[in-house]
Amino acid sequence: MYYNENADLSDGEDDELLPLDTEVGTDDQENQAVDDQENRAVDNLENQAVVDQENQVVDDQENQADATTTTASSVEEDRPVFGPHRKLSRGEDLFEFRKEVEMVKEKKFECSLELFLNLFVECCRTPGCDKVPKVKHHFVGTTLVVTAKCHAGHIFKFASSREVNGLYVNNLQSAAATLLSGNNFGKVNRLADFLGLSFLSESTFYQMQRLYLFPAVEEWWSWMRGELLKEFSDEKVVVGGDGQCDSPGFTAKNLCYFLMELTSGYILEIEVRDKRHVGLASTNMEKVALQNALTRLKRVLDVVEVATDASSSIKKLIGE
Ligand SMILES: [Zn+2]
Numbered sequence: 001m002y003y004n005e006n007a008d009l010s011d012g013e014d015d016e017l018l019p020l021d022t023e024v025g026t027d028d029q030e031n032q033a034v035d036d037q038e039n040r041a042v043d044n045l046e047n048q049a050v051v052d053q054e055n056q057v058v059d060d061q062e063n064q065a066d067a068t069t070t071t072a073s074s075v076e077e078d079r080p081v082f083g084p085h086r087k088l089s090r091g092e093d094l095f096e097f098r099k100e101v102e103m104v105k106e107k108k109f110e111c112s113l114e115l116f117l118n119l120f121v122e123c124c125r126t127p128g129c130d131k132v133p134k135v136k137h138h139f140v141g142t143t144l145v146v147t148a149k150c151h152a153g154h155i156f157k158f159a160s161s162r163e164v165n166g167l168y169v170n171n172l173q174s175a176a177a178t179l180l181s182g183n184n185f186g187k188v189n190r191l192a193d194f195l196g197l198s199f200l201s202e203s204t205f206y207q208m209q210r211l212y213l214f215p216a217v218e219e220w221w222s223w224m225r226g227e228l229l230k231e232f233s234d235e236k237v238v239v240g241g242d243g244q245c246d247s248p249g250f251t252a253k254n255l256c257y258f259l260m261e262l263t264s265g266y267i268l269e270i271e272v273r274d275k276r277h278v279g280l281a282s283t284n285m286e287k288v289a290l291q292n293a294l295t296r297l298k299r300v301l302d303v304v305e306v307a308t309d310a311s312s313s314i315k316k317l318i319g320e
Pocket of ligand 1: 150151
Protein backbone atom coordinates (compact mmCIF):
# COMPACT_ATOMS: atom_id res chain seq x y z
CA MET A 1 0.00 0.00 0.00
CA TYR A 2 1.28 3.45 -0.79
CA TYR A 3 0.10 6.08 1.53
CA ASN A 4 0.66 9.78 1.61
CA GLU A 5 -1.22 11.47 4.34
CA ASN A 6 -0.62 15.02 3.17
CA ALA A 7 -0.89 14.25 -0.50
CA ASP A 8 -2.37 17.66 -1.26
CA LEU A 9 0.71 19.35 0.17
CA SER A 10 3.22 17.49 -1.94
CA ASP A 11 4.35 19.02 -5.16
CA GLY A 12 3.40 16.09 -7.37
CA GLU A 13 6.99 15.10 -8.03
CA ASP A 14 8.18 11.63 -7.10
CA ASP A 15 9.27 11.56 -3.53
CA GLU A 16 12.57 9.87 -4.19
CA LEU A 17 14.37 9.57 -0.92
CA LEU A 18 18.02 10.21 -0.45
CA PRO A 19 19.92 7.92 1.86
CA LEU A 20 20.08 9.48 5.28
CA ASP A 21 23.79 9.05 5.67
CA THR A 22 24.63 11.17 2.61
CA GLU A 23 27.33 13.55 3.71
CA VAL A 24 26.88 16.90 2.14
CA GLY A 25 29.44 19.65 2.45
CA THR A 26 30.41 22.65 0.37
CA ASP A 27 33.97 23.97 -0.06
CA ASP A 28 33.78 26.59 2.65
CA GLN A 29 32.21 24.10 4.99
CA GLU A 30 34.62 21.27 4.46
CA ASN A 31 36.90 22.05 7.40
CA GLN A 32 33.92 22.50 9.58
CA ALA A 33 32.55 19.17 8.37
CA VAL A 34 35.80 17.33 9.13
CA ASP A 35 35.89 18.85 12.61
CA ASP A 36 32.29 17.87 13.10
CA GLN A 37 32.98 14.34 12.03
CA GLU A 38 35.85 14.03 14.46
CA ASN A 39 33.80 15.51 17.24
CA ARG A 40 30.98 13.23 16.32
CA ALA A 41 33.20 10.15 16.48
CA VAL A 42 34.35 11.16 19.94
CA ASP A 43 30.79 12.05 20.90
CA ASN A 44 29.57 8.69 19.67
CA LEU A 45 32.04 6.88 21.86
CA GLU A 46 31.10 9.01 24.80
CA ASN A 47 27.42 8.67 24.07
CA GLN A 48 27.83 4.94 23.81
CA ALA A 49 29.36 4.82 27.24
CA VAL A 50 26.69 7.10 28.66
CA VAL A 51 23.96 5.10 26.95
CA ASP A 52 25.34 1.88 28.36
CA GLN A 53 25.35 3.36 31.80
CA GLU A 54 21.84 4.68 31.34
CA ASN A 55 20.60 1.32 30.11
CA GLN A 56 22.10 -0.31 33.11
CA VAL A 57 20.46 2.17 35.44
CA VAL A 58 17.14 1.73 33.65
CA ASP A 59 17.50 -2.05 33.76
CA ASP A 60 18.26 -1.92 37.45
CA GLN A 61 15.31 0.34 38.08
CA GLU A 62 13.02 -1.89 36.09
CA ASN A 63 14.21 -4.94 37.95
CA GLN A 64 13.61 -3.23 41.24
CA ALA A 65 10.28 -1.73 40.33
CA ASP A 66 8.79 -4.75 38.64
CA ALA A 67 9.03 -7.20 41.48
CA THR A 68 6.34 -9.48 40.09
CA THR A 69 8.24 -9.99 36.84
CA THR A 70 11.41 -10.83 38.71
CA THR A 71 9.60 -13.44 40.74
CA ALA A 72 7.97 -14.91 37.64
CA SER A 73 11.24 -15.16 35.71
CA SER A 74 13.13 -16.68 38.63
CA VAL A 75 10.41 -19.31 38.86
CA GLU A 76 10.89 -20.01 35.17
CA GLU A 77 14.66 -20.22 35.59
CA ASP A 78 14.12 -22.93 38.16
CA ARG A 79 12.03 -24.85 35.66
CA PRO A 80 14.00 -25.17 32.44
CA VAL A 81 11.66 -28.04 31.56
CA PHE A 82 9.30 -25.52 29.92
CA GLY A 83 11.93 -24.46 27.48
CA PRO A 84 13.93 -21.28 27.21
CA HIS A 85 12.20 -18.09 26.18
CA ARG A 86 14.57 -17.87 23.26
CA LYS A 87 12.52 -20.49 21.52
CA LEU A 88 9.44 -18.29 21.71
CA SER A 89 11.22 -15.18 20.54
CA ARG A 90 11.72 -16.50 16.99
CA GLY A 91 15.39 -15.61 16.78
CA GLU A 92 15.47 -16.62 13.11
CA ASP A 93 13.27 -13.62 12.29
CA LEU A 94 16.05 -11.37 13.53
CA PHE A 95 18.28 -12.77 10.79
CA GLU A 96 15.68 -12.94 8.06
CA PHE A 97 14.60 -9.31 8.54
CA ARG A 98 17.96 -7.94 9.57
CA LYS A 99 17.53 -4.67 7.66
CA GLU A 100 14.11 -4.04 9.17
CA VAL A 101 15.32 -4.88 12.68
CA GLU A 102 18.13 -2.37 12.29
CA MET A 103 15.63 0.29 11.25
CA VAL A 104 13.52 -0.47 14.30
CA LYS A 105 16.49 -0.27 16.65
CA GLU A 106 17.98 2.85 15.07
CA LYS A 107 17.85 5.89 17.38
CA LYS A 108 15.29 8.56 16.56
CA PHE A 109 15.26 11.98 18.12
CA GLU A 110 13.24 15.14 18.54
CA CYS A 111 14.34 18.17 16.57
CA SER A 112 12.91 21.67 16.36
CA LEU A 113 11.63 22.36 12.85
CA GLU A 114 13.12 25.82 12.41
CA LEU A 115 16.61 24.69 13.45
CA PHE A 116 16.47 21.85 10.99
CA LEU A 117 15.18 23.86 8.03
CA ASN A 118 17.96 26.41 8.52
CA LEU A 119 20.39 23.71 7.40
CA PHE A 120 18.76 23.69 3.97
CA VAL A 121 18.24 27.44 3.62
CA GLU A 122 21.92 28.34 3.91
CA CYS A 123 23.16 27.06 0.56
CA CYS A 124 22.51 24.73 -2.39
CA ARG A 125 23.60 21.13 -1.80
CA THR A 126 25.02 20.67 -5.29
CA PRO A 127 28.84 20.98 -5.16
CA GLY A 128 30.08 24.20 -6.76
CA CYS A 129 26.72 25.95 -6.72
CA ASP A 130 26.50 28.99 -4.45
CA LYS A 131 22.87 29.89 -5.11
CA VAL A 132 20.51 30.16 -2.17
CA PRO A 133 17.69 27.58 -2.42
CA LYS A 134 14.01 27.97 -1.74
CA VAL A 135 12.99 25.46 0.92
CA LYS A 136 9.59 23.80 1.21
CA HIS A 137 8.53 21.19 3.72
CA HIS A 138 5.56 19.05 4.68
CA PHE A 139 4.81 16.34 7.20
CA VAL A 140 3.70 12.82 6.37
CA GLY A 141 2.65 11.55 9.78
CA THR A 142 5.78 11.64 11.91
CA THR A 143 8.03 12.12 8.89
CA LEU A 144 9.32 15.47 7.69
CA VAL A 145 9.86 15.83 3.95
CA VAL A 146 12.00 18.78 2.83
CA THR A 147 12.50 19.97 -0.74
CA ALA A 148 15.18 22.58 -1.48
CA LYS A 149 15.31 24.07 -4.99
CA CYS A 150 17.90 26.67 -6.00
CA HIS A 151 17.71 29.27 -8.81
CA ALA A 152 19.97 27.08 -10.97
CA GLY A 153 17.32 24.35 -10.83
CA HIS A 154 19.11 21.93 -8.49
CA ILE A 155 16.64 20.00 -6.39
CA PHE A 156 17.54 18.37 -3.11
CA LYS A 157 15.05 16.19 -1.31
CA PHE A 158 15.21 14.86 2.20
CA ALA A 159 12.89 12.70 4.31
CA SER A 160 13.40 12.15 8.03
CA SER A 161 12.46 8.47 7.76
CA ARG A 162 13.72 5.47 5.85
CA GLU A 163 11.32 3.79 3.49
CA VAL A 164 10.17 0.21 2.94
CA ASN A 165 7.77 -0.64 0.11
CA GLY A 166 6.75 2.99 -0.33
CA LEU A 167 5.97 3.39 3.36
CA TYR A 168 7.87 5.61 5.77
CA VAL A 169 9.06 3.15 8.41
CA ASN A 170 9.00 5.67 11.27
CA ASN A 171 5.27 6.09 10.72
CA LEU A 172 4.66 2.36 10.85
CA GLN A 173 6.89 1.99 13.88
CA SER A 174 5.03 4.81 15.65
CA ALA A 175 1.75 2.96 15.12
CA ALA A 176 3.31 -0.33 16.24
CA ALA A 177 4.92 1.27 19.30
CA THR A 178 1.59 2.83 20.28
CA LEU A 179 -0.23 -0.50 20.13
CA LEU A 180 2.48 -2.78 21.49
CA SER A 181 3.27 -0.56 24.48
CA GLY A 182 -0.30 -1.10 25.66
CA ASN A 183 -1.37 2.43 24.77
CA ASN A 184 -4.10 3.67 22.50
CA PHE A 185 -4.13 6.29 19.79
CA GLY A 186 -5.99 8.87 21.87
CA LYS A 187 -3.40 8.89 24.65
CA VAL A 188 -0.32 8.99 22.47
CA ASN A 189 -1.85 11.60 20.18
CA ARG A 190 -2.49 13.75 23.24
CA LEU A 191 1.12 13.35 24.29
CA ALA A 192 2.20 14.42 20.80
CA ASP A 193 -0.15 17.43 21.00
CA PHE A 194 1.38 18.58 24.27
CA LEU A 195 4.86 18.08 22.89
CA GLY A 196 4.21 19.78 19.54
CA LEU A 197 5.26 16.57 17.85
CA SER A 198 4.02 15.70 14.38
CA PHE A 199 2.10 12.42 14.68
CA LEU A 200 -0.06 10.06 12.65
CA SER A 201 -3.65 10.98 11.89
CA GLU A 202 -6.33 8.88 13.52
CA SER A 203 -7.40 7.28 10.23
CA THR A 204 -3.80 6.38 9.31
CA PHE A 205 -3.22 4.82 12.71
CA TYR A 206 -6.30 2.59 12.47
CA GLN A 207 -5.49 1.72 8.88
CA MET A 208 -1.99 0.58 9.85
CA GLN A 209 -3.38 -1.29 12.83
CA ARG A 210 -5.85 -3.14 10.63
CA LEU A 211 -3.55 -3.82 7.69
CA TYR A 212 -0.23 -4.61 9.38
CA LEU A 213 -0.28 -4.75 13.17
CA PHE A 214 -3.26 -6.95 13.94
CA PRO A 215 -2.32 -9.55 11.30
CA ALA A 216 1.26 -9.65 12.64
CA VAL A 217 0.14 -10.08 16.25
CA GLU A 218 -2.42 -12.68 15.18
CA GLU A 219 0.15 -14.65 13.22
CA TRP A 220 2.69 -14.52 16.06
CA TRP A 221 0.14 -15.55 18.69
CA SER A 222 -1.10 -18.52 16.62
CA TRP A 223 2.47 -19.71 16.17
CA MET A 224 3.36 -19.17 19.83
CA ARG A 225 0.20 -20.95 21.03
CA GLY A 226 1.09 -23.92 18.81
CA GLU A 227 4.57 -24.08 20.34
CA LEU A 228 3.18 -23.93 23.88
CA LEU A 229 0.58 -26.60 23.25
CA LYS A 230 3.34 -28.89 21.96
CA GLU A 231 5.23 -28.18 25.19
CA PHE A 232 2.36 -29.35 27.41
CA SER A 233 0.95 -32.07 25.17
CA ASP A 234 2.16 -34.99 27.35
CA GLU A 235 1.24 -33.49 30.70
CA LYS A 236 -1.72 -33.12 32.98
CA VAL A 237 -2.36 -29.39 32.84
CA VAL A 238 -3.70 -27.09 35.56
CA VAL A 239 -4.99 -23.75 34.32
CA GLY A 240 -6.10 -20.56 36.01
CA GLY A 241 -8.66 -18.34 34.31
CA ASP A 242 -9.95 -14.79 34.65
CA GLY A 243 -11.62 -12.22 32.50
CA GLN A 244 -10.98 -8.52 32.05
CA CYS A 245 -13.81 -6.20 31.01
CA ASP A 246 -13.45 -2.99 29.03
CA SER A 247 -14.99 -1.04 31.92
CA PRO A 248 -15.83 -1.68 35.58
CA GLY A 249 -19.34 -2.29 36.92
CA PHE A 250 -22.30 -3.83 35.14
CA THR A 251 -22.09 -1.83 31.93
CA ALA A 252 -19.17 -3.66 30.29
CA LYS A 253 -19.46 -4.09 26.55
CA ASN A 254 -16.80 -6.69 25.97
CA LEU A 255 -14.55 -9.02 27.88
CA CYS A 256 -11.24 -10.71 27.27
CA TYR A 257 -10.78 -14.04 29.02
CA PHE A 258 -7.39 -15.66 29.60
CA LEU A 259 -6.47 -19.21 30.56
CA MET A 260 -2.98 -19.48 32.04
CA GLU A 261 -0.93 -22.59 32.74
CA LEU A 262 -0.25 -22.28 36.46
CA THR A 263 3.33 -23.53 36.84
CA SER A 264 4.87 -21.70 33.89
CA GLY A 265 2.61 -18.63 33.72
CA TYR A 266 2.11 -19.06 29.97
CA ILE A 267 -1.22 -17.94 28.55
CA LEU A 268 -2.59 -20.88 26.57
CA GLU A 269 -5.97 -19.61 25.44
CA ILE A 270 -7.70 -16.27 24.87
CA GLU A 271 -11.37 -15.68 24.26
CA VAL A 272 -12.98 -12.32 23.46
CA ARG A 273 -16.72 -11.95 24.07
CA ASP A 274 -19.06 -9.10 23.20
CA LYS A 275 -22.23 -8.35 25.15
CA ARG A 276 -24.19 -8.85 21.94
CA HIS A 277 -22.97 -12.45 21.76
CA VAL A 278 -24.65 -13.30 25.09
CA GLY A 279 -28.09 -11.72 24.92
CA LEU A 280 -26.89 -8.24 25.96
CA ALA A 281 -26.28 -9.40 29.55
CA SER A 282 -22.70 -8.47 30.39
CA THR A 283 -22.69 -10.76 33.44
CA ASN A 284 -23.00 -13.77 31.12
CA MET A 285 -19.88 -12.89 29.16
CA GLU A 286 -17.41 -14.40 31.60
CA LYS A 287 -19.20 -17.72 31.84
CA VAL A 288 -19.54 -18.11 28.08
CA ALA A 289 -15.93 -17.03 27.54
CA LEU A 290 -14.59 -19.58 30.03
CA GLN A 291 -16.78 -22.28 28.53
CA ASN A 292 -15.54 -21.61 24.99
CA ALA A 293 -11.89 -21.22 25.95
CA LEU A 294 -11.90 -24.36 28.06
CA THR A 295 -13.67 -26.42 25.40
CA ARG A 296 -11.02 -25.42 22.84
CA LEU A 297 -8.15 -26.12 25.19
CA LYS A 298 -9.53 -29.51 26.26
CA ARG A 299 -9.58 -30.63 22.63
CA VAL A 300 -5.77 -30.48 22.53
CA LEU A 301 -4.60 -30.77 26.14
CA ASP A 302 -5.40 -32.90 29.17
CA VAL A 303 -6.81 -30.22 31.49
CA VAL A 304 -7.22 -31.75 34.95
CA GLU A 305 -7.92 -28.67 37.07
CA VAL A 306 -9.26 -25.15 36.60
CA ALA A 307 -8.78 -22.34 39.11
CA THR A 308 -11.01 -19.33 38.59
CA ASP A 309 -13.15 -16.82 40.48
CA ALA A 310 -16.11 -18.05 42.46
CA SER A 311 -19.11 -16.26 40.97
CA SER A 312 -22.28 -18.35 41.12
CA SER A 313 -22.58 -18.80 37.36
CA ILE A 314 -18.96 -19.99 37.09
CA LYS A 315 -19.40 -22.39 40.00
CA LYS A 316 -22.43 -23.82 38.28
CA LEU A 317 -20.50 -24.23 35.04
CA ILE A 318 -17.57 -25.95 36.75
CA GLY A 319 -20.02 -28.18 38.60
CA GLU A 320 -21.40 -29.36 35.27
ZN1 LIG B 1 22.17 24.88 -6.97
